[in-house]
Amino acid sequence: MDSIKIFSPSSVANLSCGFDVLGLCLDTIGDEMIIKKSTIPGLRIIKIDGEDLPLAIEKNVAGVAAKSYLNKFPTEIGIDIEIYKKIKAGSGIGSSAASAVGAVFGINELLERDIRKIDLIPYALEGEKLASGETHADNIAPAMLGGLTLIRNVESLDIIKLPSPSELIITIIHPKIELKTSHARTIIKKQVPLKSVINQTANIAGFISGLYTNDYDLISRSLNDDIIEKERSLLIPGFNSLKKTALEIGALGCGISGSGPSVYALSRGLTKAEEVASGFKNVISRLGIDYDIYISKINSKGVRKSI
């Protein structure tokens, strides 16, 4: 195999009740990458399509992740990477994680090495660190492994793949405003009232229980964020209207995707998810903001070779 094509999916981190610990892999939007063997030794990013991102290895999330992997598992073979960004940087659906995961997974596949996906995560995390300044696995883990993932401990990479009830459908709206993850992080309060902690732990516990028992009502009752939504949502124009609309239509829950500005809703069934998408469009159109909108099942596989 001299060349490989990769689909590296977008993802939704946090999911309201799981700040920094929960993530979900999307199915219908993701980056494409082509990774080729080269007779010239070394690692190069030779093309980036769709976004204005640096080609320099040490300044590029995919480059840093790939380099980290190759430092651990060196090769004499030269590697050229082409990145076709479909996920907009700064959209809040795991753009940098997709780049990092795709590069590491793709090179590992290209070199036909027998390393499990979960063991590739530390190298992808190195790339993510370049984007956010901190080690966060809540997009990396679902993009790599697929499904719904829990980061129980990021240092020890204790990652649990949770069940994904089959009728869960996600609607995502990306209002095209600039919002840097690092900025979104700075406005979060560093201290949380004890009452909010109790609510948050109760809700994530209810959510996890609902996933194991296919209890959509319990999932719905648990999809609340007592930690960051109030502050972060101030940066997202129309957030309160988007959320109100989604819940009135009958979404199970609605909140900020990652650090925003994208907003996600979880619905039971495709029809409901489509109705939510229409509702989202109405709200955001009235504000005169350009947007992208997506509807997706949960992608149970994660990053994969594409045909």
Add this chain to the structure above:
Amino acid sequence: MDSIKIFSPSSVANLSCGFDVLGLCLDTIGDEMIIKKSTIPGLRIIKIDGEDLPLAIEKNVAGVAAKSYLNKFPTEIGIDIEIYKKIKAGSGIGSSAASAVGAVFGINELLERDIRKIDLIPYALEGEKLASGETHADNIAPAMLGGLTLIRNVESLDIIKLPSPSELIITIIHPKIELKTSHARTIIKKQVPLKSVINQTANIAGFISGLYTNDYDLISRSLNDDIIEKERSLLIPGFNSLKKTALEIGALGCGISGSGPSVYALSRGLTKAEEVASGFKNVISRLGIDYDIYISKINSKGVRKSI
């Protein structure tokens, strides 16, 4: 039926990763209550054995709970309650909850009313409020329903009964020192660092996942408290040694039971739980503190008629 005998079990609230939201019902220790019909109308507590508690209805947890129930479901029949306290007040294993739950459940059974256990909880909570000054269901729910319970929302009484992996055995040591719940509450910080919130949500999520998948290792890794243990454990002599000993012996986890001073350990299997009990005894004996010690399976039934 003119008389009924009730076994009302003790319980362990919090379970380290679930401050104010998780609770577990114990099997081998609980109060006994005898509730009798009387020709004299009204509610009376006619005997309390084992503890020096007030007989006056409005000053007694069982009395307040019973009164709350009877206000909602009045009867012409007189009711006499005898309480045989086996759970020491202030021990941290749900003494007041057992009194409240026993009274409400017992009267309901005596009057042969067709009300589900879960619907009796609000009246038991009224009694618990007398003891702690606040509405907490994390002992009431497991004592009533049995098993492991999650209080997703205490206002709406959204209570989820979680699975109880069959090999889980609890060891409890009650060092006989005075520790008021209300005092233990006051030393808790009202603000929690964000990093601790993330750890706590990750751990309760891991714990719940472990319960559904019978993953004892995951349960063990998740049994941590980032919220209250550090402060509250200062009030419990020998806590650090007790915990260290339990974990060295191989307990899955160890922490404060409720607001203390009792300390619980969860183990996989009876043999391990007995070894932990021996370890606990050694530690606390060296300190010259009197103690009670219990080993128990999880009681899946909760409060019940006794034979």
